[in-house]
Every structure is written in structure tokens, then in C-alpha cells.
Amino acid sequence: MRKLYSNKLTIILFILPALILFLVILVAPIFLSGYYSFFDWNGFGKKIFIGLENYKELLTSNSIGFIKALGNSLLLALLSVVVQLPLALGLALLLGKGRKGERGFLSIYFMPVLISTVVIGQLWLKIYNPSYGILNVVLRSLGLDSLARIWLDRKTALGATFVPILWQYVGYHMLLMYAGIKSVPIEYREAAMIDGAREGQVNRYIILPYIKPILKISTIFAVTGSLKSFDLIYVLTNGGPLHATEVPSTLMINMLFLRNRYGMGSTIALLLIIMCFAFALIIGRIFKDKED
Amino acid sequence: MKKVTALLMTMVMLVSLVGCGKSDASKTSTTTETPTTSEATKAPDATEASTATASDPIDLTMWCIATESDSNRHAYEASIADFQAAHPEINLTWEATQNQEYKTKIKAAVAANEMPDIFFTWGCAFLGDFVDAGRVYSVDDVYAKHASELPEVMMGNVKYDGKYYGVPMTMNIVGMFSNMELLKEAGYDHVPATYDELIACCDALVAKGIIPFGCSGKETWAVTEYLESIIEKTAGASALNEIFAGNATWANDDVAKAVGIFQEMIEKNYFDPEGIALSNDEVKANFIAGKYAFYMNGTWNAADFDKAGLSDKIQVAEFPVIDSSKSKLGELIGGPSDTLAVAASSKNAEVAAESAFEIAKGICHYGYLDGNGLPAWTPDYDTSGINSLTKSVADIVANSSQMVLYGDTAMSADTANIYLDYVSQVYASVIDGKAFVEGLVNDIK
Numbered sequence: 254m255r256k257l258y259s260n261k262l263t264i265i266l267f268i269l270p271a272l273i274l275f276l277v278i279l280v281a282p283i284f285l286s287g288y289y290s291f292f293d294w295n296g297f298g299k300k301i302f303i304g305l306e307n308y309k310e311l312l313t314s315n316s317i318g319f320i321k322a323l324g325n326s327l328l329l330a331l332l333s334v335v336v337q338l339p340l341a342l343g344l345a346l347l348l349g350k351g352r353k354g355e356r357g358f359l360s361i362y363f364m365p366v367l368i369s370t371v372v373i374g375q376l377w378l379k380i381y382n383p384s385y386g387i388l389n390v391v392l393r394s395l396g397l398d399s400l401a402r403i404w405l406d407r408k409t410a411l412g413a414t415f416v417p418i419l420w421q422y423v424g425y426h427m428l429l430m431y432a433g434i435k436s437v438p439i440e441y442r443e444a445a446m447i448d449g450a451r452e453g454q455v456n457r458y459i460i461l462p463y464i465k466p467i468l469k470i471s472t473i474f475a476v477t478g479s480l481k482s483f484d485l486i487y488v489l490t491n492g493g494p495l496h497a498t499e500v501p502s503t504l505m506i507n508m509l510f511l512r513n514r515y516g517m518g519s520t521i522a523l524l525l526i527i528m529c530f531a532f533a534l535i536i537g538r539i540f541k542d543k544e545d
Numbered sequence: 546m547k548k549v550t551a552l553l554m555t556m557v558m559l560v561s562l563v564g565c566g567k568s569d570a571s572k573t574s575t576t577t578e579t580p581t582t583s584e585a586t587k588a589p590d591a592t593e594a595s596t597a598t599a600s601d602p603i604d605l606t607m608w609c610i611a612t613e614s615d616s617n618r619h620a621y622e623a624s625i626a627d628f629q630a631a632h633p634e635i636n637l638t639w640e641a642t643q644n645q646e647y648k649t650k651i652k653a654a655v656a657a658n659e660m661p662d663i664f665f666t667w668g669c670a671f672l673g674d675f676v677d678a679g680r681v682y683s684v685d686d687v688y689a690k691h692a693s694e695l696p697e698v699m700m701g702n703v704k705y706d707g708k709y710y711g712v713p714m715t716m717n718i719v720g721m722f723s724n725m726e727l728l729k730e731a732g733y734d735h736v737p738a739t740y741d742e743l744i745a746c747c748d749a750l751v752a753k754g755i756i757p758f759g760c761s762g763k764e765t766w767a768v769t770e771y772l773e774s775i776i777e778k779t780a781g782a783s784a785l786n787e788i789f790a791g792n793a794t795w796a797n798d799d800v801a802k803a804v805g806i807f808q809e810m811i812e813k814n815y816f817d818p819e820g821i822a823l824s825n826d827e828v829k830a831n832f833i834a835g836k837y838a839f840y841m842n843g844t845w846n847a848a849d850f851d852k853a854g855l856s857d858k859i860q861v862a863e864f865p866v867i868d869s870s871k872s873k874l875g876e877l878i879g880g881p882s883d884t885l886a887v888a889a890s891s892k893n894a895e896v897a898a899e900s901a902f903e904i905a906k907g908i909c910h911y912g913y914l915d916g917n918g919l920p921a922w923t924p925d926y927d928t929s930g931i932n933s934l935t936k937s938v939a940d941i942v943a944n945s946s947q948m949v950l951y952g953d954t955a956m957s958a959d960t961a962n963i964y965l966d967y968v969s970q971v972y973a974s975v976i977d978g979k980a981f982v983e984g985l986v987n988d989i990k
Contacts, residue, residue, distance in 0.1 A: 295958075297656040297678045316963060316988045383819040405763075405822035407973060494762055494821055495973050496966075510649045513674065513958040 283526055289519035296515040307520040317508075319521065322492075322499040329415055329500070330479035330532075337419045338468075338475055341426035346456055348427075349434030359431065362424040370421070374488025377417045381405055381489075407497040410490055414498045418485050422478070426471045433464035469540040476536060477529040501525050603893050605900055606661035607639040607885075608654075610647045616848055616917050617715075617908065624907025628900065635900060655680050660888035662897040663904070668702030668711060668882045669950055670957045675886070676705045682887040683708045687898040694906070699881045699921040702950060711884035712905040715918030718879030718948065719770045720844045720861040720938060727755050727838040736862045740778070743865050747815045750838050758810070759828040759837035760972070762821035765965040766953055767828070768972045770841045772807055773878045773952055774864040779803035781868075782876035782947040789955040795985035799871065804971055804978030806867060811974060821973065843879070847934035848916035861937045875946040881921045882954050963988050 290307050292300040311319045344362060348355050365373065380386050381404040389401040404413040437460055445455045461468070483502035486492065492503035501521055509518035611621040621641070629637060642650055647665070654660045655675050666672045675681050688700065688709050695713070703711035723736045731749035747757040761767040777785050780799030787793035788800070810816065817837060820828055825842070832840040833853050840846075841864065850859050866872050885901040885908075887894055906922050913920040913928070916935040919942055931939075953961040967984050970976045976984065 295674060296652055297680065298674065299678075316966065316984075381822070383822060403819055403822045407821075410822075491763070493969065495969055495975060507962070510652065511958060512962045513652070 283523070286519040286522045286526070289516055290523050292516045293514075294516045295513040296509075300516075303516070307517050308524075311517065311520055311524070317504070317517075318496045318499060319501065319504060321496060322501050322504045325411060325498065326480050326482060326500040328411075329418065329482060330476045332415055332419060333422075333475035333479045334472060337423055338426055338471055341423050341471070342430055342468075344423070344427045345430035345434055346460065349431055349460070359428070362427050364424065365421045366425045366428075370484040371488055373417055373421055374485050377485075378489060381413055405490055405494070407494045410494060410497045414486055414489050417489070418479075418482060421485070422475070426475065429467055429471050430464060433467035434460055437463045465540065469536065472540075473533050473536050476532050480525060480529055480532065602634055602636055603896055604636045604638070605663060605893060605897055607637060607663040607665075607904070608647070608651065608661045609639065609641050609665035609885075610644045611665075612641045612643055615641070616845065616915070617912055620908045620911035620915055620917060623911040624904050627907050628904050631903075632900070635896070637900070658890055660890060662891040662893060663885055663887055663901045666711060666884050666886050667954050668713065668884050669955050670961070671954065672703060672711055672884060672886060673705055674957065676710050680889055681710045682889045682891065682894045682898060683710055684712065684887060684898045684901070685709050687895075687902055688712075691902050691906075694923050694925070695902075695921065696923065702881055702954075703884055703886075711886040712901050713881035713921035714883045714885065714905045714909045715845075715912045716879065716881035716883075716921050716942075717844045717918045718877045718938065718942060718945075719774055719841060719864075719951075720847075720941070721774075721864050722832070722840045722842070722846065722850065722934075723860050723862065724832070724835060724838050724858060725860055726858055727835065730755065731838070736860050738862075738865060740865045740867045746838075747810070747813070751814055756817045756837050757815040758839050758841070759817045759831050760820045760841070761823050761825040761828045762969065762972050763823060764825045765969045765972075766951070767825045767842065768968050769952055769965070770843070770878070772804070772968055772971065773949070774841060775807050775867065776800055776803040777876055777878055777949055778864055778872045779806065779867045781871040782949050784871070786947070786949045789949065789952050791956075791960075795982045795989065797982060799868070801978030801982050803867070804981045808971065808974055808977065811972070844935070844938040845918050847932060847938060850934055851916055851932035856933050859934065861934050861941070863941055873946070875944050877941070877945050877948045878951060880948045880950045882950065883918075960989050 289300075291302060291304060293303045293306070294300040311317060344358075348358055352358075380388050383389060383401075383403045386404070388404065392398070392401040402409060404410070441459050441463070442455055445459050450458070481502060482500055483506075486498055486500055486503055487506070490498040492499040492507065502525070505518050505521040505525070508514045508521060609621060611618045618641075621639075625637060625639060629635070651660070651664060651666065654664075655678065658680065660680065666675070672681065685708055688695070699713050699716065700709055703709055703713060721736070725734075725736075727750065728734070728736070728746065731746060731753050733746050733749070737743035737746045750757045758771070760771055773785070776799075779802055780797060784793065784797060784799065788795055788797065817823075817828075817831070823831075828837075829840065829842070829846065829849070831837060833850070833855065844861065847861065850856065863874060863877060866874055885905045887897045887901050891897045909920045909922045910924070910926060912918055913924065913935075914926075914931060916932045919935070919939055949955075952964055955961075956964060964985060967976070967981050967988075970984075971978075971981055
């Protein structure tokens, strides 16, 4: 071992390819975004240094609407944690007990994760279509005409957009949790049952503590994924109508490629990265405290 | 020996990674690439280009938005085929990208100064940003040779500081397409010629359970086709032009009044309420299916309506005058915007400029015959086979006195998007005319 560590040149050379990729693809763009965020720049013209003006405008301007976009993504993050993850956990616990057709159900629940987001977006666009969408058609056929509506209108668009996002990734989190549940030694479960524990107690006192690291990872993925959410919203509403479904990522694309404000787009990008890191650290700390 | 092996393996890994990177970059392109008709060779430098001969081939690249599904695809293919047949000494490689992705792609290419020799662009502010950055070649010298067939009035949107930087191809205006069968059901055998008659017609249509207008709220530019026409016919073309050009403020009572008129039409159920959640393609499909009596949109739609067999059923007209003391018939929204430009960084800029003019002329020719718009170039060919809707559009333009370019093209990207934001608020009736002008005055710097 000592000989291996003393051979620094070999270690450096082996690490170098991955390190270069990491620095060039991940670290350098973060620093570049930070650099560009201090400029008023349209992407190809002259850069004008404006200090923290972009940050000030982003956090105070109503016409940009960053605070609202951030609020939307935080709401999505909250819903992911209180709706998506419990749903995924429930399914994982059910399937983890080794029911008949377990593999079939696993495949069915995981299928939305495998389908392209654009396809899912187009599918839900058809479901929500006010004229021929299946949702309104079913409501009308049940005599619930008053409930049929324009689902992607500004009043209901946010909720209508969140439904497919939450639905798509339930299977993903379920699979993570299912893998964790399957790794719980059968002896633990059997010992608890012999001691008279009911199924709910086994889940609560044996399974959940055992898969806590996986729950932590799932929570981090759900929260940071919500903060970065883009594709489904872009396909379904592109942040509209009237910014009702705007999230920081759609706002960033708008600034970069529609409004030619590379400085402002970079500012949003940097804030997104910082928030994702911060939430990952906070969630890690919460789970650590509970473990302690 | 182990050290040497480890070192060699590391070097192999590094080399293979570089190789993969290149390969991946070429595979991730989402564009439709049209292969060149001859083998590509190394492009000659600027001095070689100016003295190019038949034995000294020149490579040119061109980017555009005429993808397979684009109505102009045939015009591009036919024009480029003609060009390549006439110029075997030039190897032209062209590729088309979807409209929205293209905007991102060309901006990135301009930022990196890695533009193709010839590129599609929109006139006015979109091209203006590239010109300001010094990335576009001035085509003044080449235009002088073609001035007799490309009227100077068509070059207004590619002229910056007295110099020309692009070649326009086709031009379009906003037209009010009317479904005559639905109008007949409401008791009208002609398109309403005055504003009062239009309102009476809309009331009659609503009473019959027919939706007068369809408008996509999902694509705000489609809303501007209505709003800008109403503003123009209320405040006048000159006033609107001055506002778009930044020479006058949005604080204009006539603009606020026009917004009020538009919103009154929405309140009176003249517009399909479902339109707010529909794309423009969906609204257009509804119009073709006979759901709406009127559809205000670009006259490039004439070809699609003709293909759908609706030429006999549909008529096109301009929006009627609302305030005759400030506006008149013949004041239109639209103008030549689709343009080919040449990169200043092109090694063969002079040849590329000559080629751009020739290709643009061909696209204009075939595009006009296909019914995709009116020609920016004076036609010197038989136009008797053009569909009746396009002929009507040509008549409207022939009688026009002034055109105001679409607001989102006329204004800079940032300003245009602030404007579009307020337009969408107007369509959703979140703000009124007063708030519209006040908001734009405050937010547009």
C-alpha cells in the first residue's frame, strides 16, 4: 500500500482523465457562470461590468418574476417530499414483501421513468386538451360538466403540470427504496415477527431505519430534481400562461436564448447551483441528526 | 515495467477520450443535414476565393430553418439545386434546424465567431445585434448589381447605419382569414369592411353559436397578430412604427384605447376561451376544421389553406379601420423579414455574398409560386398559377401605403420579450390598457 501511494506519478496520471473532465465539464462552467453574472452581456457583443446589479434586479424585479418561479419550484419540492416519496415508499413496501407478480408491477411502475419526457409531455397535453382531452371527456360523460375546464389555464396550470412530474418519478424512487428493502436480512423480519411485531411495526422499526440512507438519497434527488425541473414544464406550458408555471430553469432559458441576457441567465444558473448544494447539505444534516 | 505499462495505459485512455469527444460532438447534432453534391475539399483562403476558377473549387456552408416539415422546404431545395447546377465550382453544404433551436444555435455560433458562410436570419433587431457585434459582412457592393430586381424598399429591415447586411427573400403581412360558409350562416356574404360591420357580424356569429375568432394564448406572437392590427387601426401605422423603433414612448392614449377594444372583444365572447391553452398549430387546425369564422395570422398560411382545399371557402382581408382620423386601409402589419446574411468571418465572403443573392432570389421565386409569401424580388416569371388567397394578399399589399414590422421582430430581444409578456397579460385580461402602457413605459429601458 505504501509503495502504491509513493508512486504519485501513476496515481496522478490515472486520476487525470477523470479530473480533467470533472474540471472542464462541471467546475469550470460554474466559475464561468459566476464570472458572467457580473456583466450586462448579450452573448456576443461587448460585456459591460455591472457588479451585483443582475442579482439585485433578479431578486427585486416583478417583471422577471424570479421569486415567483422559485416559489413554484419550492412548492414542487415540497410536494415531491410529502406526496411522491410516501407514495413510492408505500409501493416499495408492498412489493418488497414478495407478492405475486412483483416483477411485473415493478416494470409497470418504473415504465414512466424510461419513457422520454417529451413523449410524456405530449401525452399529458392530449389528456389536458380542453376539447378532446380524456380528462374532460370522462368528466362530461360522468355528468360532472362543471368540473371540466381548461386545465392549462393560469389558475390550474401549476397543479396540472405538477401531476405528471410527480407521477413520472414515483417509479424511480420506488425502485431505489425497493432495492433497499430487499437488502434487509430476512432474519431481522422473522425475529421481529416471532416477537409478536405486526407488519406495520416491522416496517416502522426494522425496515425504515435500515433503508434510511436510501431515503436520504431519494429526498435529495427529489428536492434538487424539483429545483432543476425543466423538461416537462417546457413541453407542457413553457412556463406560462402568464408565468403561472415558471420555474428558475425555464426563466433561465428565457433570459439566455430569448432575451439575449447572458449575464442574467448566468446569475440564475449560479443561484440554482448554490440552492441545490445548500438543500443537499441541509437534507444530509437533517438525516444525520436523526441518525445521531 | 509496471510503471511503463501504467503510463502507456494512461496515455491510451487520454487519447481515446479525446477521440470519443470528437465523435460524440458530431453525433449530437439535431439538425437535418443535406449532403453536398460533390466531395468537400479544404476551403481556400480569402485571396484564393477572389481569384477562384473552375478548377479551384470553393466550399460554402449555409444554415437555415427550412426543415423537412417547413412549408419553405421545397423552395430551398429547388433554389439550391438550381444554384449548384449553375455553379459546379462551388460546393454548397446546407443544413436546416427547427426554428426555435435555430435561434439558439445561430446565437451560439455568433458568440463563438464560428458561423457558416451564409445564414438565415430575421431582419431588423435580430440581425441588428449581430451587425453591432461586427459579425456580419456588408453586401452593399453585391446589392448594387441586383438593385433593379430587388427594390430598395424591401431592404429597409437589413439596413444599418446606411449599409446593407442581408438579402430578403419573401415578405408576409398579417391577414384576416374569413370562413365564408360560417359568415353566410350569420347572414353575411362578404367580409365585413368596416369595424362596426365586423362587430355586428361577430354578434350575429355568437348568436348563432359560432366562435368568431381563434387565437393561441400559448404562443404570444399569435396574440400580437390581433393586438398589433387593432393598435395600428386605432393609433395609426406611423405612431406604432415610432413606438417599435423606440422613437416614441408607449405612453400613448390610443394604444391604451386599442387594448380596451381588444379586451372588449374578448369579454363579448368573440374569442375561443380554450385558445389560451392551445398552440397556434392547434388553433389553425380548428380554423381549418371550421370551428372559427375568422383567423388573424401571417399570410404564409395561404399555402396551407390552399393545400387543405379551402381556397374557395376562405377569403383574406385586412383588419378594418377603427379610428379613421388616425388610420386608413392599406396600413398593414408585416414586411420582408426572412433574410440570408453572410458571416464577416467567411473566408469566401465575396463569393458567399454573390451566392446568397442568387439563392435568395431562387427561394423567393419558388416560395412565391408555392404560396408561402409574397416576393421581395420583382417577379420575372409566370405567376398565373399562384393560389387565389396569395393573389388576394398580393392585391392587399399592392394597395398598401405603410407597413409596420411585427413588434417582436422590430424590437431588440429583451424589449420584445418584455412586450410579449405584457401582451399575454392583456389577452388573459389580467391588466387593462392603462396598465399595459404604464408597465411598458416602466420596464422597457
